[in-house]
Amino acid sequence: MHVLVLGGTTEARLLAERLVGGEPAVRVTTSLAGRVASPRFLPGEVRVGGFGGGDGLAAWMREHRVDALIDATHPFAATMSRNAAEAAVRAHVPLLALRRPGWVAQDGDRWHPAGSLAEAAELLPALGERVFLTTGRMGLAAFAYQEELWFLVRSVDAPEQPCPPRTEVLLDRGPFDVAGERELIRRHRIDVLVTKDSGGDATAPKLAAAREAGIPVVVVRRPPVPEGVPVARTPDEAVQWVRTRYASG
Template identity: 60%
Template sequence: MRRVLVLGGTSEARALAAALAVEPAVDVVSSLAGRVREPVLPVGEVRIGGFGGVDGLSNWLRSNDIDAVVDATHPFAARITANAAAAADRVGVPLLVLRRPEWVAGPGDRWHPVADLAAAAREVPALGHRVFLTIGRQGVDAFADAPGRYLVRAIDPPEVAMPADATLLLDRGPFTVESEIALLREHRIEVVVTKNSGGALTSAKLDAARELGLPVVMVARTPLPKRVPSTANPDDAVAWASGRA
């Protein structure tokens, strides 16, 4: 049996685990960071919680006889990706990163690309006072001292400082364009702030912003570690993890 660790927490990771679970020569275990209180669990064996950095993950890979690792975490989970690359290299276990494609601006989009959340917080005041902050709960503190009125949407409440004038909306996608337009109008939003996570689960906010002519501050992804192979094709990840590619 080929034992595969899937670093998950995304829809892509759940689909990958389901596909690998029916591979006759693959034993798959999924790992979730445990940052969401009620995560959607994949099929098969699941562990929840951190590994304890590079050392902890290296030891876990050895002690659990892992033959391959697929990092299918969120595109902005830069720390676990870096740790996975370092641990896999140390132990000599092959690693593949599965990442959904980035969103790409199209006709009618008013995107303002920025490098990180700190840059986003500096960009916002010139674009609008009423801000829809849809970056998840991590990193919200980058806007703690930023002027403006904020609608903050996340799955779980942030555990960091929030903007002084903020309304918290707890919700989980997928969302429709119609519901996103209604939300933006209800709160009289003037600018949207999001991360370029890609995927269809939460892309409706971008369609809604385009429809309403709103600017979008788009936070770029952190580049992957050097020399780490990656794919955006789930079928390629299944073939690789099962040893067929």
């Protein structure tokens, strides 16, 4: 059984490890978009680069005889998820979305929800002047017009232009810990945090550090999974889905 995993997340890597290590009847190919310069090692087969939209993905799956497709991309990779849903229908391949649960506010949190990066940028002037921006290297154009605010931008690779004029870039890769996030907020005098609701444990310590510091957090809501696509919350749930597909032929 050939399973294509659309990867780029910790969950995708864990899924590949479980399938390759524990399911000898399953062949695994993980596809990466190629946006990270030095991705971590992945077991099984790996391909890098885009497919050319839903049509290209469907053609690739037909050519390589893919039996099941798992969308384990980042919760905010909405375009790729739409392409996966379209391709699955065209190629007649069953599709599963693997999505880690989103974060939940706790006592003491000062969260301000936003529907997009643009909406998040609009909220900032009323909340603070020194912004810890942890939304990744893409999409910074939404904040570029905020000339009066200072931004600390953290990402794995160098961010794309345009960026806000008053920006300091911090290149780093999680997981992070609360002590490190606490020191980062203190050293840079951060008074507002911006994050996407990515979920998971790797980058959650910044939320705890912001709660301790009493600073507001702008949380960008994640886009919905395409309608009709079943969702697994953990790699183990996705493995069980694969087993069920294999057992059913």
